Amino acid sequence: MDIKLRDIPYSILELATVARDSNVKETFDRSLDLAQKAEVLGYKRFWLAEHHNMLSIASAATSVLIGYIAGGTSKIKVGSGGIMLPNHSPLIVAEQFGTLGTLYPNRIDLGLGRAPGTDQVTAQEIRSDRMKSVFKFPEEVKKIQNYFSAENTKAQVRATVAEGVNVPVYILGSSTDSAQLAAEQGLPYVFASHFAPAQLHQALSIYHNNFKPSKFLQEPYTIAGVNIIAADTTAKAEKISTSLIKMMLGVMSGNIDYMQPPEEFTSEHKEILAHPGFQRMLKYAFIGDAKTVKEKTNAFIQETGVNEIIAVSHIYDHNDRLRSFEIFSEIMKGEI
Structure with a gap:
């Protein structure tokens, strides 16, 4: 079945990436500016990811930043992509997101994952017993749902x-385990194919084949992540993609730094992008002009059959990033 891009909702996953020669406050303001532009451009959601102890990522206090973004916009859905539940008490998460949901009715999403969002040493500092919560993740998701239930009024807690x-x-994941959980509990499923594409197809298959309708969702609903770096020319897109390349090399080598300015795109960058190790993380990085990005996005949609696409865009210059998301919205609306 041929799926039309204009029929697919499109969203943004934001990490509040801190660029060199910038600071955290400027980063937050740029995130808000992007969310305001995204609202005008027809994006459905603006999600923020939880990460800790990383120079280049400022979305650590995720629920606080969600409030800032929701308060500065009027209709776009704002949420977590995601809250790493083993780092937190389910009760506190329910109280935080219940508060957000009251302040911004019908606009707040709660995406839940089980990864730490950081290194193991930092994860231990966040919550020393987090591994117990990792194994109890399905039960803790249900706890949160109970806290949100109107029938919970007679509970002791x-x-x-x-x-x-x-x-x-929403259940987030980068493996087949999370697919099984989302299917079992009848919840929408979000796959992190923007950085962990290896098990995407297997996970989607498990989710669809095992989905059980629930009071939350009657039919399967899937969202998948892609990296988008679009520009008016492919040469420009390739140049600004060098910041992403340097960033990912830092992640792979454990040498995480602020996002670096772009440099001229060379044959060496092309080789890095094609390297199997790099492809294991960035198989779905769509870099180029509108025509190129449209072709790659369309192929991804036809190949996966996902209900929604969520785009990540690590670009050094704020105006270049705004333009990239503008081009992507034009692609998804069928204007290109």
Whole structure:
């Protein structure tokens, strides 16, 4: 079946990436500016990812930043992509997102993952017993749902600010385990194919084949992540992609730094992008002019059949990033 791009909702996953020669406050302001532009451009969601102890990522206090973005916009859905639940108490998560859902009705999403969002040493500092929560992840997801339930009023422990508040839960994952959980609990499923593409197809298959309708969702709903670096010319897109290349090399080598300015795109950069190790992380990095990005995005949609696409864009210059997301919106609306 041929799926039309204009029929697919498109969203943004934001990490509040800190560029060299910038600071955290400027980064937050740029994130808000991007969200405001995204709202005008027709993006469905603006999600923020939880990461810790990383120079280049400022979305550590994720729920706080969600409030800042939601307060500065009016209709785009704002949420977590995601909250790493083993780092937190389910009660506190329910209270935070119940509060957000009350302040911004029908606009807050709660994406939940089980990875630490950081290195193991930092994860231990965040919560020393987090591994117990990793193994209890399915039960802790249900705890959060109970706290949001209007029927929880007679429970001994309550999140009173969350009861009856509409905050839909999404299960995030980069492996087949999360697909099974999302299917079993009848929840929408979001796959991190923007950095962990290896098990995408297997996970989607497991989710669809095992999905059980629930009071939350009657039919399977899938969202998948891609990296988008679009520009008016392919040469420009390739040049600004060198910041992403340097960033990912830093992640792979454990030498994480601020996002670096772009440099001229050379044959060496092309070789790095094609290297099997790099492809294991950035198979779905769509870099080029509008025509190139449209072709790659269309192929991805036809290949996966996902219901929604969520785009990540690590670009050094804010105006270049705004232009990239503008081009992508034109692609998804069928204007290109």
